Amino acid sequence: MKMQRLQRIINFTGQYKKHLFGAMFFAMLSAIWMLIPYFSIYQLIQLSLQGPVLRADLMHYGSIAVIGILFDVLTFFIALWLSHMAGFRLERNMRSYGVNRLLTVGLRFFDQEESGAIRKTIDDNASLTHTFVAHNIPDTIRSIVAPALILMSIFYINWVYGVLMLLIVATSLFLLNRMIGNTADIKHYMDSLDEMTATSTEFVRGMALVKLFDVPLTVFKRFKQSITHYGQWALNYSLSVRQPYISNQIVLEAFPILLIFALRWQKAISAQFTLALFVLIISVQIVMLLMKVLTIGQSLYMSVQAVDRIDHMFNGYEENIESTMATASSQVDFANQDLVANNIGFAYLKDQPILHDISFKLPHQKMTVIVGASGSGKSTIAKLLIGAYRNYSGTITIGNQDIKKLSEPQLMANITFISQHSRLFNRSILDNLKIANPSATAQQIQQALKWSACDDLVAKLPQGINTVIGQDGVYLSGGEQQRLTLCQAFLREARIVILDEVTASIDAENENQMQAAIIQLAKEKTVILIDHKLKITKYADQILVFHHGPIVERGTHTALLAKNGQYQMMLDMHLQTQNWRLGGES
Known part of the structure; x- marks a missing residue:
């Protein structure tokens, strides 16, 4: 069901769908180029185990690292440019979709729905989905391809390190999923936010009457209740995810300690320690990418909810569509x-x-x-x-x-x-x-x-x-x-x-x-x-x-x-x- 909703988001890009697939391709290339500097570091470490590293080798692998960085920046820039083109078209198409739905529903809809709420639902949710497509999809590709390549590299260097890192990644993903919560949590969050926004608008509009007639602020009970409700929900949600958050931080920071214990069974301590140092350096990228997964996951949930909220706004009015058209x-x-x-x-x-x-x-x-x-x-x-x-x-x-x-x-x-x-x-x-x-x-x-x-x-x-x-x-x-x-x-x-x-x-x-x-x-x-x-x-x-x-x-x-x-x-x-x-x- 979630994949169907994601496919629906992609379909909103229309003829710019090819731009979105192009963004995914260049994001994948960017993930590959991102690891080239680490390849240079690994080669230099290997040479250092054999003796002093020559100046020519430093220049050679240093140049490769610089080229990797430049191509990483260039390909990721192209990926973002393409994804933004798709994102802007998606935003436009979602707004057109919302307006077209407005043209097909009966007059009863406008009698029961406030114009401000209609505009906010269409505009804000279209902007929210644009953010996911324009920014998070390239990051998602990098967050999938780069860790996969890093894990393969670590397994190639030392299968023990690879198994340890794989366990850490799997555990971290499990904990991140618990931190993100479920669709109901995101829906509750967006509903509470909409309620607080609507009541705050009412409060601001009524401020003139408050000043003119010295009306006590207690008359705006709905505004106060919406803030209290949102605040209480946010506090409860934060407390519910603190355990997986702390556990995830411990897991991600535990890799250096696990490396030390793994080295106890190695014979050539000096050589293995050098390789362990490289593994530690490259594993930093996995830690950084895993932390991005939390933001990407939340953005995905909210984008799915954004599309659903536009549809749900029109639910119950379909009975008028046939008679309208x-x-x-x-x-x-x-x-x-x-x-x-x-x-x-x-x-x-x-x-x-x-x-x-x-x-x-x-x-x-x-x-x-x-x-x-x-x-x-x-x-x-x-x-x-x-x-x-x-x-x-x-x-x-x-x-x-x-x-x-x-x-x-x-x-x-x-x-x-x-x-x-x-x-x-x-x-x-x-x-x-x-x-x-x-x-x-x-x-x-x-x-x-x-x-x-x-x-x-x-x-x-x-x-x-x-x-x-x-x-x-x-x-x-x-x-x-x-x-x-x-x-x-x-x-x-x-x-x-x-x-x-x-x-x-x-x-x-x-x-x-x-x-x-x-x-x-x-x-x-x-x-x-x-x-x-x-x-x-x-x-x-x-x-x-x-x-x-x-x-x-x-x-x-x-x-x-x-x-x-x-x-x-x-x-x-x-x-x-x-x-x-x-x-x-x-």
Whole structure:
């Protein structure tokens, strides 16, 4: 299984896989050249046993040693260059893979996953895997080839030394494996690190409120708990590996002592001691390479986990892939058909229903306003209408066509969904508007700007519609961005527009202009507005009042006032909050 995961990492290098294999080849050559200076030392030791070493021999073997060092550096440089080329391509391909997965999952994924966590999972894990391929793979080859050659050399010189070194290497590898731990340990480490990073970001973002309102730091319990949890886990893990770590150090440093005991059975002590000295010198390389194995092993585990974490992020959302990528065989005329919901029931969590027995009809080219207390299911019904969740009971139809049988691209081509958190890109105003309709003419754009009350806003910008947002200090308020997002809705050819709390966090001036734009929009398209301020409801063709799941009232503003029920109570509460002033009521 681990080899399959490693093969998958290699496959991410794509057409640069040959660079990776080239890096392995040159790393192997580097390991061979690395041992050439030791060959020269061995030859000089052999000559020293026969008598004084001549100057010519020193120059000859010294030159060979220098050549070995130069070629070692050169071949390892080539290996690193090739592995970095493969690593950068792997990083790019992993990011592309993550983004492509984002394009294939359903909207439910974006409703349940935070954008910061998505970016971090894709970017950070791609960078982590790049490090393994670019740096650790050449080191891995050297750490395999060089010790093997050194062991063969020691066996050639003296089989007793070879057996001793082989035992030491085997014991050290066993202890190193215990030090690295298992996949669960690495996964726990990365999970704890992600949790601490996420909570620290939340802590930093909330620092302004801490200072403004003198909030005690104890409110950030999750941040403190994540640090405590990570610290406790790190301490326990460190204590668990201290015994194999100490044992490994003793084993690696025990070779000189074992050599002394081995020499007791040799007859020619002086000659054997000289050879033992050479064996001791060359064995240092094995010790150094074995210490690298710990880092390489940890990097391998973390790289495998990195690929798995990107996949795991999308687990549970595959059910939407078929419906997302499918092409609906039937065509639906969204422009002239009503949207009807019958007996809708839905729950995010089992046994915790959010909606139950919901039925309504949304007439085409009319404005329906959905109101209700927080948590009553207003936004949830909007998510069902755009196909973000398909595991509901009952039916939602457009022109007698069940939307569960429609592909997500088809729904998105005909439904515009705008939330209170909509954002524009750091491009020109024109580029942002053309995202909604690339083929829109200048006249259509100007008309949309006028209908959405954005023409005056654009006229004030330094370069008009060609002004780049975020450049030269040009920034838009949240309300101004919402107005331009509404302008995109006018430009889109989609016949149904769902507005989810678009006026929730904007000032009074922008709210009035947004309200006028929404009324104009309802003349062109079918508008479903989720609202809690109740200022625009009097202009609605239909009002649906949600109350903890079911629809308790429906009708026009005038008809609902006459009922003197839930809607009237909500309106009274809203008026009270409008009249509230600091220090008392007006």
